[in-house]
Amino acid sequence: MIVLLLGMAALIAAFYYYCIRPMSYWKNMGIQQTEPIWFFGDSWRNVLRYQNVCDMIDYLYYGSGNGRYGGCYTFSKPTLIVKDPGLFKQIFVKDFDHFVDHYIFQASDADPLWGKNLIALKGEKWREMRSILSPCFTSSKMKAMFPLMTGCAERFTQHLLSLKQDQIRLEMKETFTRYATDVIASTAFGIEVDSMKQPDNPFYLMGKRATTFDYWKTMRFFMNVLVPKVCQIFRIRILDDETMSFFVNLVEDTIRMREEKGIVRPDMIHLMMEARKGKYNKSEEGTNDETSMSHVDDTTLRSITNMDVAAQAMIFFFGGFETSSNLMSFMAYELAGHQEVQTKLRKEIEDTWNECNGKLTYEALLKMKYLDMVISETLRKWPINIATDRLCTKAYTIEPAGDEERALHIQKGTYLSFPTYAVQHDPKYFPDPDKFDPERFSSENVHKVLPYTYLPFGAGPRSCIGNRFALLETKALFFYLLKSFQIVYIDKSCVPLVISKTNFNFAMEGGNWLGLTPLKKEA
Structure with missing residues (x-):
């Protein structure tokens, strides 16, 4: 009986220590938190x-108080919600060396495709890989692509057009995924x-399989959040073996074919093939990236494996x-609901097409101001x-901004979250935030956008490396x-x-079904 009671x-005691006690972390520090x-x-x-x-991002943003930051909890992990644009700049750029990494739970040896990618890499390994990849996204590379x-x-x-239908009805997310795949x-x-x-080509089907979070993949994801060490021991991966093998084999076959046939x-x-041969061309540098190849030695470059490339x-x-x-998908939806915007954009497209004499150029596409405005909004x-x-x-340490604040000492290992969606929908930064209004980003109005309130690709050295690529393929x-x-x-x-x-990914309820009506050409 005594043994049972002690047990x-x-x-x-364990339940209190691991499940109850952590939920008061921010409250005990005198910081407003969620419930x-x-x-x-x-x-x-x-x-x-x-x-x-x-809605959850909005809840965390507004439910953690009115200060520059507040507290919330990712499961039992205390998380600091940062809400002030000035702090965004401070953390993303000015004091970046204190916040170099993302919070990644998956160990690279357990799930190498997930754990060795640029987003997951940490510290010096991230710096090295970012430096190697940055030249892929220079203006000259974008022009070549x-x-x-x-x-x-x-x-x-x-x-x-070849379908010759009066109106083509499509689920746009799935349709645009096919274009992005190509x-x-x-x-x-x-x-x-x-x-x-x-x-039903294998490239598309496997990509869809890799990025679709069904019930079991979602469970594996949350297991890696909750018990990463257990997942590492038992090799419980987010990506299944078949998906991982497909991409690894695809990269290995591509590399082998290029080496055998001299394809460039x-x-x-x-x-990356050239980099690991020590043939990295420093003249390719010149991105807006803050990383540099100067600290990446030849030994590191030659250690790049096919798994790293994959x-x-x-x-x-x-x-x-x-x-x-x-x-x-969201841009198509907004254009369908704002025909005046679509008409104005089409006029710019027609003018550009005529100026190019029927052959679109890289330079002409980048000069399209209204297209930029529509994408930005x-x-x-x-x-x-x-x-x-x-x-x-x-x-x-986050120093106090006024008498109502006191210094906040952040320990190493603290997780910080930046609610981009909520900030970009905050009416104090963007009046009437639910209105789709490309004019916010016109040359006359763009200066009104407060710095670091518009961060679709992040900011600082760890911003999205592929933002130019994504914008160009969309345009x-x-x-x-x-x-x-x-x-x-x-x-x-x-x-x-x-x-x-119900969808773990950011998606529309019921899918994004729209119609495409062919334009009548003048005789």
């Missing part, structure tokens, strides 16, 4: 599908894929499948990353699409738009 007491529940913290709202991801992107965009549009296949792997004509393409795989290729695949296609209203994070890698697609079609709502369209609670 129960030990369990109760978490034991074990799940604030994550229960999304795990149990009580709120969609956007431009014909590959426009080729995909033209094939995409021509396929739709772009990634062409620009990263050197493979020509037409996912509209060949809907201006893409990521070629750059991990980077995989993260760009995720970018194409999720982030880029999401941007395109789409990213403001529907940011592809609704929140971003940092891990405190060196102890840090190319809508240039050709709107030149030939009008985007409209149909009976299956979700009006008003509702974000799904």
Whole structure:
């Protein structure tokens, strides 16, 4: 009996220590916090599908007080919600060396495709890989890739025109995912894929499998959050073996073919192949990146494995499948609901096409100001990353901004979250935030946007490395699409738009169903 009582007491003590006690971490520090529940913290709202991801971000933003920061809980892990644009700049840029890493739970040896990609890498390994990859995204590289992107965009549009229907009804997220797949296949792997004509091609199907979070993949994801050490011991991966083998084999086959046949393409795989031979061309540097190849020695370069290359290729695949296609999907939805914006944008497209004498150029596309404005407002209203994070890698102090604040000492290992979606919908920064208004980003108004309140790609050295790529492929697609079609709502369209609670990814309830009506050409 005594042993049983002692055992129960030990369990109760452990439950309190690991599940109850952590939920008062911020309160004990005198910081306003949310109202978490034991074990799940604030994550229960999304795990149990009580709120969609956007509503949850808003809840954390407003539910953690009115200060520059507040407290919340990612399961039992105390998380600092940073809400002030001035602190964004301080943490992302000025004091970046204290916040170099993302909070990544998966060990690279347990799930190398997930753990060795650029987003997951930490410290010096991240700096080295970022430096190696940065030249892939210079203006000169984007210009070299431009014909590959426009080729995909033209094939995409021509396929739709060949259907010869009065109105084509499509689920836009899935449709744009196919275009993004073709772009990634062409620009990263050197493979020509037409996912509209060949809907069941292995490249598309495996990408969809890798990026779809079904029930079991979601459970594996949360297990890696909750018990990463256990997942490492038993090798419980987020990506299944077949998916991992597909991408690793694809990269190995591509590298072998290029080496055997001397194939050279201006893409990521070629750059990494050259880098590990010690042939990195420093003249390729010149991005707006703050990393440099000067600290990467030849030994490090030669140690790059095919798995390292595959991990980077995989993260760009995720970018194409999720982030880029999401941007395109939400932009199409807003254009369908704002025909005046669509008409004005089409006029700019027609003028540009005429100025180019029927052959779109890289320079001409970049000069399209209204297209920039429409994309910027789409990213403001529907940011592809609704929140971003940092891990405190060196102890840090946030100094008080006024008499009501006191210094906040952040310990090494503290998790910080930055609610991009909530900031970009805060009416004090963007009046009437739910209104789709590209004029916010006109040359007359863009100066009114407070710095660090618009961060669709993050900021500082750890901002999204592929932002130029994502913007360019989006511009190319809508240039050709709107030149030939009008985007409209149909009976299956979700009006008003509702974000799904049941989908783990950032997605519309019921899908984004829209119609494409071919434009009548003048005789």
